[in-house]
Amino acid sequence: MKLLTHATAIAAIAALGATVSIASAQSPAATQTVVRAGSQPAIDGPAANFTGRVRVEPVFPATADAPFSAGYVTFEPGARSAWHTHPAGQRLIVTAGNGRTGVWGGPVVEIKAGDAVWCPPGLKHWHGAAPGSAMTHLALTGQKDGANVHWLEHVTDEQYGR
Amino acid sequence: MKLLTHATAIAAIAALGATVSIASAQSPAATQTVVRAGSQPAIDGPAANFTGRVRVEPVFPATADAPFSAGYVTFEPGARSAWHTHPAGQRLIVTAGNGRTGVWGGPVVEIKAGDAVWCPPGLKHWHGAAPGSAMTHLALTGQKDGANVHWLEHVTDEQYGR
Numbered sequence: 070m071k072l073l074t075h076a077t078a079i080a081a082i083a084a085l086g087a088t089v090s091i092a093s094a095q096s097p098a099a100t101q102t103v104v105r106a107g108s109q110p111a112i113d114g115p116a117a118n119f120t121g122r123v124r125v126e127p128v129f130p131a132t133a134d135a136p137f138s139a140g141y142v143t144f145e146p147g148a149r150s151a152w153h154t155h156p157a158g159q160r161l162i163v164t165a166g167n168g169r170t171g172v173w174g175g176p177v178v179e180i181k182a183g184d185a186v187w188c189p190p191g192l193k194h195w196h197g198a199a200p201g202s203a204m205t206h207l208a209l210t211g212q213k214d215g216a217n218v219h220w221l222e223h224v225t226d227e228q229y230g231r
Numbered sequence: 232m233k234l235l236t237h238a239t240a241i242a243a244i245a246a247l248g249a250t251v252s253i254a255s256a257q258s259p260a261a262t263q264t265v266v267r268a269g270s271q272p273a274i275d276g277p278a279a280n281f282t283g284r285v286r287v288e289p290v291f292p293a294t295a296d297a298p299f300s301a302g303y304v305t306f307e308p309g310a311r312s313a314w315h316t317h318p319a320g321q322r323l324i325v326t327a328g329n330g331r332t333g334v335w336g337g338p339v340v341e342i343k344a345g346d347a348v349w350c351p352p353g354l355k356h357w358h359g360a361a362p363g364s365a366m367t368h369l370a371l372t373g374q375k376d377g378a379n380v381h382w383l384e385h386v387t388d389e390q391y392g393r
Contacts, residue, residue, distance in 0.1 A: 099354045101334055106325075106345020128347050134320045135349070135373060137299065158296045162369070163268075164326070172263055183268020185290050187297070192261045207324070209371065211297060 104129060114142070114150075118220050120229075121148025121197075131212040138217060143205040144168065149197020149229060152221040154190075157211025161186040161196065168204030169230065170196040177230040180204075195224045266291060276304070276312075280382050282391075283310025283359075293374040300379060305367040306330065311359020311391060314383040316352075319373025323348040323358065330366030331392065332358040339392040342366075357386045362393055 114123030121144065128139040136157075141164065152173070161170075163184045170186060171177045173193035180186060180196075186206075188194050190213070198204040210217045276285030283306065290301040298319075303326065314335070323332075325346045332348060333339045335355035342348060342358075348368075350356055352375070360366040372379045 099334075099351055100337075101332065101340075101351075101354065101356060102349045103332075103340060103342060104347040104349075106343065128324060129322065129349065132349075134352060135299070135322055135371070137297070137371075139322070139324065139347070139371070160291065160297055160301070162290060162301065170263065170265075172261075175262075178263075178265060180265060181268065185266045185301070187264045187266075187291065187294075189261055189263075190296060192263065194263060207369070209297070209299075209301070 114148075118151050118153070119148065120151070120223055121145055123148050123150075123197075128207070131210075131217065137209050137211045139207060139209050141205055142208055143203060144198035145203055146198050147200050147229075149224050150195045151223045152193055152195050154193050154219045154221070155188060155210055156190055156213040156216050156219065158190045159188045159211065159217075160209040161188070162207045162209070164205045164207055166204035167199040167202040168197055168206070169199055170194060171224070171228065171230075177228075180206075193221065195228075197224070197229070276310075280313050280315070281310060282313070282385055283307055285310050285312075285359075290369070293372075293379065299371050299373045301369060301371050303367055304370055305365060306360035307365050308360050309362050309391075309393070311386050312357045313385045314355055314357050316355050316381045316383070317350060317372055318352055318375040318378050318381065320352045321350045321373065321379075322371040323350070324369045324371070326367045326369055328366035329361040329364040330359055330368070331361055332356060333386070333390065333392075339390075342368075355383065357390075359386070359391070 109127045112125045114125055124143045126141040128141065131138045163180050163182050165182050168180045169177050170180055171194065179199070271289045274287045276287055286305045288303040290303065293300045325342050325344050327344050329341065329343045331339050332342055333356060
């Protein structure tokens, strides 16, 4: 794993958008940092890596002290990621709607708000909305050697189970 | 940090409640695990560590591959944690309502749905609801030497800024 200095980590959080550092009576590094709602622009999921309309809202990047990023991802009905792997694994927490996820050679599994998914390092998988419902999940993604995802081919309609 | 074997980590997730393992064509360990919404009982925040009514809903535990736990914490209006530190830091994502957080010797800062907070390792701090609003946050808490929190004294009304 690529290690960042603490100062770099703080700078990376600060670079995310409007932040508030809460000074304390302890050492200068020992502050809380607040990233404000709406301070970071949403990103459209690129067509190379997704099928259908997908919106990504970054929450925070991976840092040395907490080596996993967080972001909300919203899939419109029928939208899904391409097949991909995570070199350091990924946790999903579904926050709204109904969705699906599949692993290479395995079944399609329905997921819904409140469900949590663990995808171990290196597993080829996909996730997205159900055909008739949007789905939002928080994605908590580990980082290894500077990478957190390796993208593969698109998920076909047959693989999606439409 | 206490390292768990992969098998132990999977067992720890499985022990959380109703789970679904999605078999794949890869090695037996390479499965996705789904922890279903509502499958884990909520816990009342104990009076030793909180002021007012607080409900904790576990999402997943720390594991070897992803060494941070996740849980939703809901504070009724005016409720807050005691002062405490996290040996490996903590990230909060506010998911509903309005709240407050403070660090030792620093100001009280308002937080609201969509805000994200980073608390570095060892920083003495507290978090909770606003006086007139409940607040829910997802807490993502690192683990070091088997511990993720060290509890200290309660937050007085004056420190809370009532």
